[in-house]
Amino acid sequence: MPMRCDISENGATIRILPPDRFDFSCHLEFRDAFSKHDGKLKYIVDLRGTNYIDSSALGMLLLLRQHAGDGRRVSIINAKPDVLNILEVVNFGDLFILE
DSSP: OOOEEEEOTTSSEEEEEOOSEESGGGHHHHHHHHHTSOTTSEEEEEOTTOOEEOHHHHHHHHHHHHHHSSGGGEEEEOOOHHHHHHHHHTTGGGTSEEO
16 A cells, blocks of 8 residues: 545645555655645644554654654554554654554
């Protein structure tokens, strides 16, 4: 499954859905999904289809946070238990909204 990026009807929220393997091979697609938009939007990274995440994906999430200007504008949702465990081990709950 390729990376998906959906914009809400009012244009205020971007939902990014990474593929099954969220790794370095997704770097350009992930960056393109958010970089062409104003950083003041609300960003949702929906990990419902993601079963694998590596350190480069964590770095990409940090780039998104930097682009947004505030981690409270970035929510990471629907992470499967193994992926959520990784996010919690690296304290991403302090940097992002984890739901």
